Amino acid sequence: MSKPVLLVVDDDPQVLAAVRRDLRSKYREGYTVVGASSGQEALTTIRELKSRGNSLAMVISDQRMPGMLGTELLTESRDVYPLARRVLLTAYSDIDAAVRAINEAHLDHYLSKPWDPPEERLFPVVDDLLDDWQAEYLPEAKGLRLVGHQWSPRSHAVKDFLAGNVIPYHWLDIERDPKAAALLESAGVDVAELPALFFEDGSVLRDPEPREVAERLGRSLSAALEVYDMVIVGAGPAGLAAAVYGGSEGLRTLLLDQHGPGGQAGTSSRIENYLGFPAGVSGSELTRRALTQAQRLGAEFLAPLKVTGVSIDAGYKRLALADGREIVTRALLAATGMAYREHPASGVAEHAGAGVYYGSAMTEAPAFRGRRVLIIGGGNSAGQGAMYLARYADEVQIVVRRGGLQETMSQYLIDQIDKTENIRLRTLTELEGVLGEERVERVILKSVDDGSCWEEEADAIFIFIGTRPWGGWLPPAVLRDEKGFVLTGRDLMAAEGYARVWKESREPLPLETGIPGIFAAGDVRAGAMNRVASAVGEGSMVVRLVHEYLALT
Ligand SMILES: Cc1cc2nc3c(=O)[nH]c(=O)nc-3n(C[C@H](O)[C@H](O)[C@H](O)COP(=O)(O)OP(=O)(O)OC[C@H]3O[C@@H](n4cnc5c(N)ncnc54)[C@H](O)[C@@H]3O)c2cc1C
Numbered sequence: 188m189s190k191p192v193l194l195v196v197d198d199d200p201q202v203l204a205a206v207r208r209d210l211r212s213k214y215r216e217g218y219t220v221v222g223a224s225s226g227q228e229a230l231t232t233i234r235e236l237k238s239r240g241n242s243l244a245m246v247i248s249d250q251r252m253p254g255m256l257g258t259e260l261l262t263e264s265r266d267v268y269p270l271a272r273r274v275l276l277t278a279y280s281d282i283d284a285a286v287r288a289i290n291e292a293h294l295d296h297y298l299s300k301p302w303d304p305p306e307e308r309l310f311p312v313v314d315d316l317l318d319d320w321q322a323e324y325l326p327e328a329k330g331l332r333l334v335g336h337q338w339s340p341r342s343h344a345v346k347d348f349l350a351g352n353v354i355p356y357h358w359l360d361i362e363r364d365p366k367a368a369a370l371l372e373s374a375g376v377d378v379a380e381l382p383a384l385f386f387e388d389g390s391v392l393r394d395p396e397p398r399e400v401a402e403r404l405g406r407s408l409s410a411a412l413e414v415y416d417m418v419i420v421g422a423g424p425a426g427l428a429a430a431v432y433g434g435s436e437g438l439r440t441l442l443l444d445q446h447g448p449g450g451q452a453g454t455s456s457r458i459e460n461y462l463g464f465p466a467g468v469s470g471s472e473l474t475r476r477a478l479t480q481a482q483r484l485g486a487e488f489l490a491p492l493k494v495t496g497v498s499i500d501a502g503y504k505r506l507a508l509a510d511g512r513e514i515v516t517r518a519l520l521a522a523t524g525m526a527y528r529e530h531p532a533s534g535v536a537e538h539a540g541a542g543v544y545y546g547s548a549m550t551e552a553p554a555f556r557g558r559r560v561l562i563i564g565g566g567n568s569a570g571q572g573a574m575y576l577a578r579y580a581d582e583v584q585i586v587v588r589r590g591g592l593q594e595t596m597s598q599y600l601i602d603q604i605d606k607t608e609n610i611r612l613r614t615l616t617e618l619e620g621v622l623g624e625e626r627v628e629r630v631i632l633k634s635v636d637d638g639s640c641w642e643e644e645a646d647a648i649f650i651f652i653g654t655r656p657w658g659g660w661l662p663p664a665v666l667r668d669e670k671g672f673v674l675t676g677r678d679l680m681a682a683e684g685y686a687r688v689w690k691e692s693r694e695p696l697p698l699e700t701g702i703p704g705i706f707a708a709g710d711v712r713a714g715a716m717n718r719v720a721s722a723v724g725e726g727s728m729v730v731r732l733v734h735e736y737l738a739l740t
Contacts (some may be wrong), residue, residue, distance in 0.1 A: 190219045191324075193313075196229040196260060197222075197249040197276065202300065205390040205500070206247065206276070207386025218244060226255025226623045228437050233267050235625070236712045243268040244320050249276045249299065250284065258288045265293075268577075270323050274298055274315040280281060289466045290599070291606075293457070295319075296466055313626045319472050323355060329355035337383030337554050338626035340540025341394060342382040343547075347352075350396060350399040350550040352406065352447035352490065353475045358552065397446075398492050398510075408489055412466040412513050412663050417733050418516035419726075420494045421657070423450020425717045426522035427477040428726030434484035436730060441514065442486055444495035448597035449474035450524050451710070452719045455568065456575035457553040461719050471549070472682075473719075487540045494660050499702060501676075502740055516706065517740065518733045521665070521673060523657035525717075530563065530650050533631075534621035542627025542647045548572035554636045555580045555647055561630060562702060563618050564651030572649050577607050582645075589633050621648060656711045665707075666699040672713035675700055693739070696732045700726060 193210055193307040197203040203222050210220045213245070221227035229248065236243055240307060246264050250257035261273040275297040275344040295316055302309040333350070335342030337360045349356045359367035361381060370376075378384045380393040384400060388494035392399055401408060419426045423443035433440030440718050446451075451459065453472035466475075482488060495520065506514045527545040535543055544551055546568065556579045562569050565587035577583045585592075591614055592601050604610050613632070620631035620642055630645045656671045666674045666682050674682050676697040679689070688701040698706045708725035710717055715725070 189241055190217060191244040192236055193218045193244055194229060194232060194246045195220065195222050195248075196224075196226065196246065196252070196257070198224055198252045199249070200224065202249065202276075205478065206302075209302070209309055213305070213310055214313070215318075217437060222424070224613075225259040226252055226257070228326075229260055229262060229425070230255075231297060233264055237267050242324065243271045244324070245272040245274065247274045247276055247303075250281060250288070251278075258292045260294045261294055269691060270320060272296070272314070272320050273512075274316065276300060286465065287426055302457075305602045311538065314533070319475075322353065322472070322475055322646065325355040325357060330387060332359060332370065332380055332385040334359045334376075334385070335359070336361055336362055336372055337363075338541040339382065339479075343540035343544070345382050345384060348400060348447065348491070350471070350484040351449060352401075353449075353471050353478075358553075364401070366606050368585035394657060401491060406490075408492060408510075410441055410489065411487055412441070414441055415439045415514070416504070416519060417441075417516060417518045417730070417738060418443065418504070418523055419520040420444075420449040420506070420660075421450065421524055421709070421711070422478070422488065422490065423522060423524045423722060424452050424473075424477070425722035425726035426450070426520065427474070427481055428723040429520050429522060429708065429729050430481035430486035430488070431477065431484055432727050432730035433733070434481055434486035434735070435652060437485075438730070438733065440486040441515075441516070442488045443492045443494060444479065444490040445509075447490050448478045448488065451526075451546070451568070452722075454549060456549050456571050458719055459583070461596070469549075496660055497548055497662055497705070502704065504705065518736055519705045520726075520729055520733070521658070521661060521700070521707040522709050522712055522722075523660070525654040525656050525720075528653035528655045530618065530653060532545070532618045532620050534623075535618075535648075535650075538621050538623065538627050541625065542623065544649050545622060546648065546649070546651065548575050548649055550574050551647070551649075553577045557581050558642060558646035560584070560647045560649065561645050562649050562651060562704065563573065565595040567597055567600060569651035570604060572597045572651055573610050574600070574603055574607065577610050578651065581609060583610045584613050584645075586616050586632065587620060588615065588617050590614050597691060601679065616646065651654065654710075658711055661700070662702065664702050665705060668713045672702055672715070673708050673711055674705040674713050678713055694734060698729050698732055699716075699736070703740070706732060706736075 207222050213584050248257035251468050257275050272295045281300045303533050338432050361367045374391050384392045416438040417440050419429050419442045430442040453470040453474045457467045460466040494506050494508050496507040498505045502518050504519045559582045560580045561584045562573045615635040619633040622629040629642050633640045658687045666684050706729050708729045709722035
């Protein structure tokens with residue numbers, strides 16, 4: 188198979204030649220470097236590459252070109268190659284314009300001219316972007332292939348597991364993709380056994396549980412040690428940060444998740460406010476980087492493993508797993524975050540996974556190309572979901588009970604939504620019911636003003652409201668507030684049951700719960716800020732507190 192392509196576009200022949208030369212000097216082993224001297228020529232090249240079945244890894248384009256601006260070219264290239272990384276080449280004096288272009292055209296990066304020396308100013312950026320591209324890209328004939336029905340909750344569960352664990356796969360809808368039937372026939376798989384997951388070596392798992400998929404992919408689900416210094420339950424941003432610091436500071440650290448790494452942040456299509464990523468970063472990219480970093484620094488990671496309970500045995504914490512096994516640790520971090528609660532409207536439960544999705548915009552969006560979808564909720568997560576779905580669906584409606592988005596959504600997202608033609612905001616409206624035979628076909632909406640109800644057609648509903656903390660697995664002595672969020676440090680000392688549960692001569696450490704040596708960080712904690720950065724901050728600081736606790740025992 189031919190090598191993936193790096194396309195460089197500049198109307199200045201000298202600059203074009205220099206960038207091509209630099210890129211070739213470093214990347215010619217793995218990539219073909221192709222040049223174009225205008226936006227039009229580049230678009231023709233891109234379409235030719237597509238028709239020949241080539242892969243395009245990156246487009247680096249100058250901004251100021253006659254006929255077509257770099258940003259226009261990069262925006263159009265996304266329609267043909269959605270995964271290709273897109274970089275704008277600008278003069279130093281144009282950096283403001285480049286930052287604006289990043290916001291408006293959702294580019295991956297900008298490079299300023301001149302980029303000498305390339306070892307410092309060109310290659311690190313290109314390396315990073317190519318790494319990200321490699322992680323998402325899957326050649327057509329390679330990798331995992333999942334065949335199933337679009338409206339099957341079982342198919343959705345496997346897709347969700349693969350996407351959540353940053354495992355690339357090809358989805359083949361049995362009703363829409365002719366290759367799906369051929370694949371089933373060749374492997375002797377019956378339609379009744381779907382979803383079916385095909386591996387590169389020709390083997391197949393029929394209607395698998397996530398755990399079977401993990402085992403088949405060679406993931407260990409058994410802890411390596413008898414006793415850990417710190418076990419972290421929940422691999423969202425808080426847990427991942429704690430694993431990075433725990434590993435780097437020499438603690439025997441184990442990170443567990445019932446699903447995969449990333450938590451809520453892992454489902455985000457674009458996190459724009461996390462420090463150090465001026466062009467934003469997708470949740471899956473941030474997760475992949477963080478997990479690699481934690482493992483490189485010595486933390487162990489196991490998923491899917493659900494923790495169902497904790498008991499205390501002479502200061503040691505014994506974690507009960509859903510599969511009946513046990514893990515023992517000296518200190519424990521609850522970083523289990525929050526999850527969406529089931530929406531109470533009629534018909535929602537019956538259609539879960541069959542057109543009703545909680546979050547999941549990233550996993551399911553491509554299946555709704557040309558269709559009409561509803562987003563329920565007006566927070567930042569709903570805004571990001573709407574922007575991502577708008578790339579595929581014909582029409583995206585955001586349904587909110589309030590009169591607008593100002594109080595619940597960041598301005599940058601409101602601005603993006605305003606500029607997106609196929610997103611419509613439905614204020615003072617709520618979801619009353621979901622209708623359809625085997626899948627969502629219609630919704631019942633209700634006016635908050637006068638209580639009147641009406642039916643509308645819809646192909647899917649993505650729910651982004653109603654969160655609750657994942658704290659049910661913790662013992663009662665881990666005190667919680669009235670909504671179930673875990674109390675720590677000073678909040679714990681102010682709580683009604685404090686004197687009943689806390690019997691130490693010392694005060695609880697910050698982030699320590701009602702049981703000595705059990706800490707909480709991130710969204711599961713009462714008073715959390717519900718941001719990626721604050722969860723990362725708490726997860727990082729908890730490791731120093733764990734050291735303090737271990738020194739006391
Ligand atoms: C779609 C979306 C977009 C967002 N965008 C932004 C943004 O742009 N900027 C921003 O700052 N914030 C954003 N947020 C908020 C941010 O993602 C959260 O504040 C952050 O993820 C909280 O991190 P956490 O580690 O505390 O918990 P979570 O991310 O909730 O992770 C908790 C983890 O614990 C696991 N778990 C739970 N119970 C168990 C158990 N019993 N056993 C094992 N594992 C368990 C869960 O599977 C999960 O992986 C967004 C949230 C969503 C949903």
